[in-house]
Amino acid sequence: MAYEAVIGLECHIQLKTRTKMFCGCEVEFGRPANWNTCPVCLGLPGALPRTNITAIAYALRLGLALGCDIRHESVFARKNYFYPDMPKNYQVTQYDLPLCEHGTLPVVVEGESRTFELMRIHCEEDAGKSFHPERVGDRRISRLEFNRAGTPLLELVTEPVLRTPAECAAFLTQLRKLVRALGISDGDMEKGQLRCDANVSLRPVGQSALGVKTEIKNLNSIKGVEKGVTAEIDRQRRELESGARIVQATLLYDADHDKLAIMRTKESAHDYRYFPEPDLPVLRVTDADLDAARAALPELPWVREARFVSQYGLPPYDAAVLGDSRELADYYEACARGGDAKLASNWIMTEVLRVRNDRGWPLEKWAEQVPAPRMRAFLDKVAAKELPGPVAKQVFAWMADEAGSVDELLALHGIQVQGSAEDLRPLVLQVLDENPGPVAQYLAGKTITIGYLTGAVMKKSGGQAVPQVVQQLLAEELARRG
Amino acid sequence: MSRAPNETWKLGAAALAARVRDGRVSVTDAVESGWVGPASMWEHDVNAVAHHDAEVRREAAAGASGQGPLAGVPVLVKDNLCTVEYPTTCASRILAGYRAPYDATVIRRLREAGAVIVGKGNMDEFAMGSSNEYSAYGPTRNPFDLSRVPGGSSGGPAAAVAYGLVPVALGSDTGGSVRQPASFCGVYGLKPTYGRLSRYGLVAFGSSLDQVGIFARHARDVAVTYAVLAGEDGYDATTRLGPAPDVSTFAAGVKGLRFGWPANLWAQGVDAAIVAALERSAIALERAGAVRVVLDFLPGTYGVAAYYLVATAEASSNLARFDGVRYGFRHEEAADVRAMYTRTRSEGFGPEVQRRILLGTYALSSGYYDAYYLKAQRARTRIRREFQSAFAQCDFMLLPAAPSLAFKVGEKTDDPLAMYLSDVFTIGANLAGIPGLTVPAGRTSENLPVGVQMLGPEDSEPNLLRAARALEVGGDVALLSTDEDPEFVWPTKR
Amino acid sequence: MSISREEVQRVAELARLEIAADAVDRVAAQLSGILDFVATLDALDLGDCEPTAFAPAAAPLRADVPDESRRLGPERATAAAPAAEEGYFLVPPIVENVNP
């Protein structure tokens, strides 16, 4: 029997607010254990929460970007369960009255546009961190610290609308791109800023009722999601094909060994005893709040990418690469607008991103060294064919480390560009005279020899001629001799 | 007319602060007065104090400004209010020795007003009780009759004010825990409007019901302390916004105020001495110019049911944090963290607390939320409406604080339900979020204090205090004098 | 309404409390008694009564500004801990390694 998978994702997005969800402790990484703690986020007796206004503004931004219905009066609730990294042994989250519901995320999967429905987005607080004994012989003790406890999270839950691991990967990639574009999260999965659990079930193709689902936790990279979901689909298919029943369970995915481990089955499921958090008022969102959030919305990544295609004539692939982050897209547009947009795309996608990767520079660092106007001036010279290829690459390399205009850099390094037609014409004539054979071949119709002749001119110019110019001059002179 | 220094302990808070401010009494003498004079003889028998430290007290006195509305006034606070200087244990083994690293907002405000915290008052464990018998430090006794309870759960602070250790004390009132012990101990006890006093630093029991409350021996002192404490707090999102009502009018009299007389409310089951005290108080209010309005007001016992569901459900969640990980007691021999939780909590919490956690956990557990917690929250709305329609006819109502006088130690500990039902007159205010004030109303022939309670709509503290003051000066309350520095009246030791 | 022994055990487990075997019946009886009493709520007509909420209607949210005055740091955070080391809280091993 053929089976299809039904997958729903639960994503946790860590917001990059200055302070935590319910207290004034800073959200920072790399501090000593328990550095950023206070009575509230440590769950000390008597402490009370107070909601961070920026976390709510960010939640509204995401909700609006995804076209969610925003609830004007949403309610925080306590989710009660005992776990040592939860200081109060309940999590303040939202339950039956979340801030955002419905909405969709548009995604391109393998070249095809898809739209995935969302169930809800709500605000909650993160837990602290626990460290367990790992090896035999380690001290039988776990260590806890709470710097992360109380960090604002958005939990985004999809409807069970994904079908393949590739869709999951594309969904997460798009979500990551969106939260970065909105400026609400860095979305780095390796740093836990974007986390994902997947609910997976299988059903015979053609059946509409859902099968028994399992939940995979610990999917901490997009590759991991893809591999973990793949492994679980395979496992469930094997079980079903062998005639076994799927048992509702929680599984952990071990990315290092590409293995799933069953952690808990339904029999020991939790009873969270949700009830409205009595320490917090109803969360009221006014029309003014929504207007402010709307005003803070940038052009959404998928809208921008479509515009890159239509406005600048870029291939969708280029648009997707350049649209990967808001900063990159902004930089691109500043370089492309009014100029040669495709040329700008080529240079940024290949050369700029190479520098970024080779040197480990964030884009901001590059943009600081080569601000868009400087890059634009460079690109204009390339477009005007004033810089032959090898020279252009050389100038570009100098720009990354040195100040000055293109002309200043050339002067500084003692390079004279023989770019103009009149400079080159003598060289062209000389080459034609020296190569009667290829000239004859060309005139006999074997036009491909123009490549050889171009190379010869380039060589004579010491690599400083512009190939297109050379080719044009050659064509002119050859026509004259024909 | 100066007093001998050794009489300082008898002064009310406002009177004492006035003397400290103008230099007639030093802060140290003011603070030490209760600990060195005749009052100090009582503590051994009464057991009102859970934690104190003479050195800390003297240092705090030495560091106090001697200025402010409560200049030099010694204050005992219930052991569920966080203080840096003293342990905060909620009279529970699970918090044995715990020291909070921060002060509750009300504690900070007391200090800013010149007061000196002298220690922590005994209480029922986690404020769960009506007799102060459920304490890790042993029961508190009623200073008027050591064989009787002082009421609870703020029994320690109530008794300490009654026997003269301090002129003012703070308690907390979730279902009557200030007003009922005030009536048992013959002192004033105010539960303010929900949200008027910050709960930041008050160890939570039932978050939507809890309020910090004030004990004092004079209406004026309640008013002064309320004025110091009330108001919005950025650390408590449930505090009401804007300025608190102005209680400086407490001496303005009651002419023209209408007081409700819910005639059928205590027809059954209320001690005759209390009914008589209510009648005397009503007559005194009428003599002072207030108008009696007979009310048909009968909230019934469903309020008690709603109260016990809401309070225990919230408590089951609030008390989950006591797990032996970050503070307090830990059972040391568990092999894994889950066993550590269970052992720690089973050994750390007393039986009444465990009973309520179980009840609350049950009420919230899957399948029961709608039937219990949600229904109880809806019943609160109905109770609120009943109060609202009553207060459409009157400015406040007069009623018992408890159906009985102080009962004997051990009398009710075996029957939790009977203990719960004795809160029938006080829980309405917590469920509806309205203020309530217990006023002393004389003594029985056996010298047991009798109190009466007044309830008003939200933010009616000024009217409640006007009425309290009117009864203080004109009531049939011969034990209290009427001059500016009313004399303390000694409870008779039996 | 009577609560069974099993239900008492289930609730105790949820609450991380341990009830001695010989006390389960007594606790079940006490809880059942209280629940019988609580059943008086069932007789009420609460048709138009929304659940009560007391927090202020328009509570301002907290500005996203660090509050250094309340920060504890490792030493004060762990000062009251039964076991701590180098700023970490120590607990017996956490066996259930899935945080729900």
Ligand SMILES: [Mg+2]
């Ligand atoms: Mg969640």
Ligand SMILES: [Zn+2]
């Ligand atoms: Zn904090």
